Amino acid sequence: MIGLLQALGHWSLARVARLGRGHLFLVRTLASLPRLLPRPGLVVRELFSVGVLSLLIIVVSGGFVGFVLGLQGYVTLVRFGAEESLGVVVALSLVRELGPVVTALLFAGRAGSALAAEIGLMKSTEQLAGLEMMAVDPIERVVAPRFLAGFISMPLLAALFSVVGVWGGFFVGSGLLGVDAGAFWSQIQAQVDFRDDVLNGVIKSVVFGFVASWIAVFEGYDAVPTSEGVGRATTRTVVNTALAVLGLDFILTALMFGNF
Amino acid sequence: MNARTAANAKSIAQVQIRDVHFARAGRPVFQGLDLDVPAGRVTGILGPSGTGKTTLLNLIGGRLRPSRGTVQVEGHDVHRLSRAELYALRRRMGMLFQSGALLTDLSVYENVAFPLREHTRLPEPLIRDVVLIKLEMVGLRGARALMPAELSGGMARRVALARAIVLDPVMVMYDEPFTGLDPITKAVIVKLIRELNQALGLTSIVVSHDVAETFSIADYLYVIADGGVIASGTPAELRQTDSPWVRQFVNGLPDGPVPFHYPARDYYQELLEGAAP
Numbered sequence: 044m045i046g047l048l049q050a051l052g053h054w055s056l057a058r059v060a061r062l063g064r065g066h067l068f069l070v071r072t073l074a075s076l077p078r079l080l081p082r083p084g085l086v087v088r089e090l091f092s093v094g095v096l097s098l099l100i101i102v103v104s105g106g107f108v109g110f111v112l113g114l115q116g117y118v119t120l121v122r123f124g125a126e127e128s129l130g131v132v133v134a135l136s137l138v139r140e141l142g143p144v145v146t147a148l149l150f151a152g153r154a155g156s157a158l159a160a161e162i163g164l165m166k167s168t169e170q171l172a173g174l175e176m177m178a179v180d181p182i183e184r185v186v187a188p189r190f191l192a193g194f195i196s197m198p199l200l201a202a203l204f205s206v207v208g209v210w211g212g213f214f215v216g217s218g219l220l221g222v223d224a225g226a227f228w229s230q231i232q233a234q235v236d237f238r239d240d241v242l243n244g245v246i247k248s249v250v251f252g253f254v255a256s257w258i259a260v261f262e263g264y265d266a267v268p269t270s271e272g273v274g275r276a277t278t279r280t281v282v283n284t285a286l287a288v289l290g291l292d293f294i295l296t297a298l299m300f301g302n303f
Numbered sequence: 304m305n306a307r308t309a310a311n312a313k314s315i316a317q318v319q320i321r322d323v324h325f326a327r328a329g330r331p332v333f334q335g336l337d338l339d340v341p342a343g344r345v346t347g348i349l350g351p352s353g354t355g356k357t358t359l360l361n362l363i364g365g366r367l368r369p370s371r372g373t374v375q376v377e378g379h380d381v382h383r384l385s386r387a388e389l390y391a392l393r394r395r396m397g398m399l400f401q402s403g404a405l406l407t408d409l410s411v412y413e414n415v416a417f418p419l420r421e422h423t424r425l426p427e428p429l430i431r432d433v434v435l436i437k438l439e440m441v442g443l444r445g446a447r448a449l450m451p452a453e454l455s456g457g458m459a460r461r462v463a464l465a466r467a468i469v470l471d472p473v474m475v476m477y478d479e480p481f482t483g484l485d486p487i488t489k490a491v492i493v494k495l496i497r498e499l500n501q502a503l504g505l506t507s508i509v510v511s512h513d514v515a516e517t518f519s520i521a522d523y524l525y526v527i528a529d530g531g532v533i534a535s536g537t538p539a540e541l542r543q544t545d546s547p548w549v550r551q552f553v554n555g556l557p558d559g560p561v562p563f564h565y566p567a568r569d570y571y572q573e574l575l576e577g578a579a580p
Binding site: 165169 | 396401
């Protein structure tokens with residue numbers, strides 16, 4: 044029994060210590076962001092690898108999610124003779140929820156895991172130590188540009204995901220199932236509110252981008268410098284990001300739409 | 304501190320280590336380490352694996368902090384410097400990592416140019432000249448377009464050496480520079496360390512467990528084990544030592560004061576107890 048309590052205490056202390064390290068790391072990262080201003084090239088390069096290289100998976104996934112929403116929405120709405128509201132169902136689902144959430148999950152799998160693995164490998168091959176000994180701060184040179192690139196990319200990718208998803212829903216609903224195109228778009232125009240729906244979705248994607256990028260760079264930087272350690276860091280990045288995004292989504296949705 | 308160490312300390316010491324205590328994961332690595340590295344000389348730090356040789360370099364470079372004691376470089380207490388002062392000091396140090404620690408997304412040329420781009424505002428033609436001079440010194444001017452993944456272990460270490468000296472440091476630390484190299488490449492690295500030390504007037508600290516190579520280039524040697532310096536002297540003095548420990552290490556004997564076996568319970572008793580771990 045005492046052994047169990049000791050193990051629990053040890054586990055809890057380790058978690059709290061790690062949480063503390065993560066927050067200190069975030070403060071150092073944020074503090075070094077202004078020093079990137081004279082060197083935009085560092086961020087642009089990371090924007091390419093984090094954002095541009097994620098385009099394909101975002102566009103393809105957005106399209107398929109839109110197809111499925113179009114199909115499912117039509118099957119449900121047609122029972123009530125409300126199939127002309129399909130555009131609103133698809134657009135609100137994407138803009139409010141699926142766009143930010145699914146993009147964040149895909150971002151964690153594609154870009155977040157790559158960021159964690161890259162930084163973890165740089166640590167295990169002594170590249171970060173080498174930078175320190177060359178009087179170059181690895182947080183400023185390696186971590187901050189990647190963090191900023193992830194933070195900038197996420198909302199843009201989420202917006203693209205939603206746009207492609209709406210077009211996917213339109214393709215299935217109007218192109219294959221015969222929903223009137225005019226009704227599809229006019230319902231969206233009439234029912235989707237910029238401030239309540241679009242802006243709240245953007246706020247979600249900004250928050251998710253911040254958290255997903257933070258988790259990815261921290262897991263890489265804090266990785267045990269072995270091949271197993273880097274593997275664990277990559278896995279933890281995806282798992283922790285997914286849990287954080289889903290948890291935060293509930294909190295943000297409750298705050299934005301819960302009428303509390 | 305023995306007489307020779309004291310004599311060294313009287314000369315201009317680049318690095319002074321006094322009563323350093325350091326533990327990792329509760330295991331003591333150093334318990335009252337005293338050591339001096341004289342300026343302009345090659346100082347070898349020898350010792351078996353796991354005795355804290357690389358840790359010592361990290362303490363000198365300010366990457367690790369001792370629990371007690373002081374590490375002074377050029378008269379500055381490394382662990383009392385502000386971050387800006389520490390980074391300024393590091394610009395005057397070079398370090399050659401065992402793995403080379405080259406940035407894998409940059410070419411050989413860009414790796415060597417990296418410290419210049421980070422710390423100077425030199426025009427591109429001048430950066431090019433400096434990089435080519437340093438690469439010529441390590442014999443790899445012709446390999447400047449290669450990526451680190453295309454280099455052999457020895458070539459990677461030579462590129463890392465060119466990068467370590469590109470800012471013309473006053474001191475270079477070498478972490479296991481001979482490990483895993485073929486005899487020819489070892490000889491090349493030995494020659495480079497010696498020649499760079501003389502040509503550039505560097506202070507060199509060579510951490511290694513390769514006895515022959517370190518003996519051949521070092522002006523002075525420390526053997527560290529059990530948390531401190533167990534012997535020091537010139538290569539000739541260490542070859543004549545009566546210490547059984549040092550003799551075992553220098554001659555590469557499998558058993559002696561450093562036991563072959565990791566500490567364990569009685570062998571026969573453990574066998575008789577059965578299969579319990």
